[in-house]
Amino acid sequence: MLSVAPITIQKISQHSASEYVADLLAVEEPLEIRLGFGPAHDRQQRTVAVTMRTPGHDEELALGFLFTENILSNPSEVVSVRHCGSDSDKKGNVLRVELQPEAVVDWQRLERHSYTASSCGICGKASIEAIQTICQTQIVSDFQFDPEMIHALPDKLRETQRTFAHTGGLHAAALFDETGRLVLVREDIGRHNALDKLIGAAFWQGWLPLSRFGVLVSGRVAFELVQKSWMAGVPLLAAVGAPSSLAVELAKEAGMTLLGFVRDNRYNQYTFTYASRTV
Incomplete structure (x- = not known):
């Protein structure tokens, strides 16, 4: 289902009269992610994040976020992931991830996750050192690619972006193999959410680490996207846009x-x- 909202707009052009036409917008709504945790006789819940997202694949978004924040490490830790329907005002926009009774949550990790924000004011060195405490080893992979395969990826990605075709307002993240075949594609109004949805889907399928795949993102690459990709074990990250200096440093x-x-x-x-080689 396309996550679009209809609207009437006025189109104004320098060389023709203005006109009112029907248009479509990408939907943006908040998603509250809650964790259910604790022993069977004393279950508790706690809100861990609220993100603005495009509805769709919400379960994958939550799992991807929790994995890349190092809260989850294996699908076996999860009992269920479902929307909360008891609050009619928030129905569909609150998601609860139920953990196994024996699961231990390090709440300090969630409190420290702000280092991923570009505006957080923490220096690059401190940000990279924070990531290194989680990702303690470099990516090891013999994933190979050739330039022709890379050149073909943007057109393949655009062909799959159904909602983008209607709105022009969504980012996308795609998982591809050594032949250039797109294995998974996820869209969202936020570039980080699109990648979290992709990683969340792979996490739930038990595909991690993604040492046999590359990832293509539709926009620019900031520090956060490299961090998430490193967490998922991605050997090759490609972007339609430009990387930031800190993204390059972290990728190295x-x-x-x-x-x-x-x-x-x-x-x-x-x-x-040596993680990825051109053939």
């Missing part, structure tokens, strides 16, 4: 190949690692 630390400006049959390679 991760042993990850980072490509930018993947469009118009060209791309820039910012890191050169």
Whole structure:
């Protein structure tokens, strides 16, 4: 189902009269992620995050977020993931992740997750050191790619973006194999959410680490996207847009190949690692 909202707009052009036409917008709504935890005789719940997202694949978004924040490490820790329907005002926008009774939650990790924000004011070195405490080893993979395969990815991604085709307002993240086949694609109004949905889907399927796949994102690459990809074990991260300086620095630390400006049959390679090799 497409997450779009109809609207009437006025189109104004320099060379023609204005007109009123029907249009579609990408839906943006808040999602509250709650954790259910504790022993069977004393279950508790706690809100861990509220994010603005495009409805759809909410379960994957929650799981991807919790995995990349190092709260979850294995699908076996999860009992269920479902929307809360008791509050009519929030129905569909509150999701509860029930953990096994023996699961232990490190709440300090969630309190520290703000280092991923570009505006947090923490220096690059401190941010990378924070990630290194979680991702203690570099990515090891013999994933191979060739330029022609990379050049073809943006068109393949665009063909799958049904909601983007109607609205022009969504980011996408795609998982692809060495042949260039798109295995999974997820869309969201937030680039981080799109990647969390993708990683969450892979997490639930038991595919992690993603050492045999690459990831393509539709926008620019900031520090957070490299961090999430490192958590998931992605050896190759490609982007239609530009990377930030800290994204490149973190990709080097991760042993990850980072490509930018993947469009118009060209791309820039910012890191050169043994994790991914051009064939």
